[in-house]
Amino acid sequence: MKRTALIAVAAVAAIGLTACSSGSGNAGGSSPASKQLNIYAWADEIPKSVIAAFEKETGITVTVDTFDANETMISKLAAGGSGYDIVEPSQYAVQQLVGQELVQKLDHSKITGLDNLAAKFADPSYDKGNEYSVPWIWGTTGLAYNTKCTGGKELTSWDALWDPAYKGKIYMLDNMLSAYIPALQVNGLKATSTSEKDIAKATQSLLDQKPLLAGYNSSNYADLLASGDACVAESYGGSAIAKVVADNPDVKFVIPKEGGTLWVDGFSIAKDAPHADAAYKWLNFTLEPKIAAMATDDGGSASANEAAKKEITDKASLDSVAVYPSAEQLKNSEFIVDPGKALTFFQQGWTKVKAS
Missing domain, CATH: 3.40.190.10 (Periplasmic binding protein-like II)
Structure with missing residues (x-):
């Protein structure tokens, strides 16, 4: 996969601001119980099994729109009124979203499971203290x-x-x-x-x-x-x-x-998210080791969740340098x-x- 993400990294200012996606659903506001969650993510990075499990557990209906470049996602948020709750930026895009005040600073008191993250994603250079993003895959x-x-x-x-x-x-x-x-x-x-x-x-x-x-x-x-x-x-x-x-x-x-x-794609909450409470439920759900393991078993990607490794059934992926290179192999990676x-x-x- 990837990374068209890296094309013209900071060129978002030069990209025409696009209209709201038809899949954004309830952009106008949130019901008290928030039974809707609108996600804007990389194609094929959130397995359908994860969506289905979240909907079953929470009763929240999930709509997922996809993008093929961080710049497209940033432009959509910058245009305003996107209706998205969760977005999935790559590491450098987190920096841009924060700089443009397009994502919320996360309330860690509402999040459980951050301690499940692997050490290199628990306090990354691009988002110290995971203040604005929760790593998903890498x-x-x-x-x-x-x-x-x-x-x-x-x-x-x-x-x-x-x-x-x-x-x-x-x-x-x-x-x-x-x-x-x-x-x-x-x-x-x-x-x-x-x-x-x-x-x-x-x-x-x-x-x-x-x-x-x-x-x-x-x-x-x-x-x-x-x-x-x-x-x-x-x-x-x-x-x-x-x-x-x-x-x-x-x-x-x-x-x-x-x-x-190294690259990492994670979840952030849009600044004007209409269903912020549902967005926090999503963050907590995807931090569960059994759910994070689906990123590998059903999506073929390395999970940023260290605790998920014990739940992964595709053991061959854990031994593949193409999916899970060792710490020694990554010692000079940035x-x-x-x-x-x-x-x-x-x-x-x-x-x-x-x-x-």
Whole structure:
């Protein structure tokens, strides 16, 4: 999955504000008992089983609309009157939503289960103290390759994406900030750097790499690796690549030694949520270990809930680096956060790369 989320991170101001979704239901106000909950989330990240279980337990009817980019979600909230109660921002988008005062500061006295979160999500850099978001699922950005194509050689570094031996069979993610992750880290720089000099160096690396590429691809690169049409690809961890790795022993997924990155999608309550009480019930429900485990068993994603691991029945996922990499494998990984004013440097560089 993902991450179209990272495209034009702070460009939401330039996106036309969209009208209220037809699925937003009762935007006008909340009944005392709030029997409605309107959610705006990433497609396929909340399993239907979770929705059904919540409705059965609470009697609350859930409406889910989906988006394919954080910027779309932010624009919808910024337009006002969206009618949404719960939104599912990625980590950097939480920062933007808070900056634009589009989500509520959470009342922790109304939330139970935060202590079930894994340590790296209990006090994340992008939302200290989980003041505005409750992490739901997470994943990584790493390296995938086909060992038949590499002659059995194991790849451990982003360097492989610049190796002439794989010319014409290298794919990079078709996403600005995602592409800059290996371009920065291969130069010994932080993926979170906002230095103009660092970004310029990474841009040059992407320009040097361009003649080696088969293309930029964020959709079916896993299938191309499985068929051997791709040798090596920058890849998002998660259900898509995990399935290919499980089905095809020639395909491997690794967190490169330079670190790769982490992403996390979580739940926040919209500033003008018409059913805030139902929204808190949702947060508490999804923090229950048995419910959080459904994110893996039914959704194929890693849960941010540490206590959920004991409830997961798909034990193979727990051993898959594509879904649940170990702490050791993640030791050099960082969260990609909002680059702020440095976004301009990324955009200028990306324009040069795409035009070359």
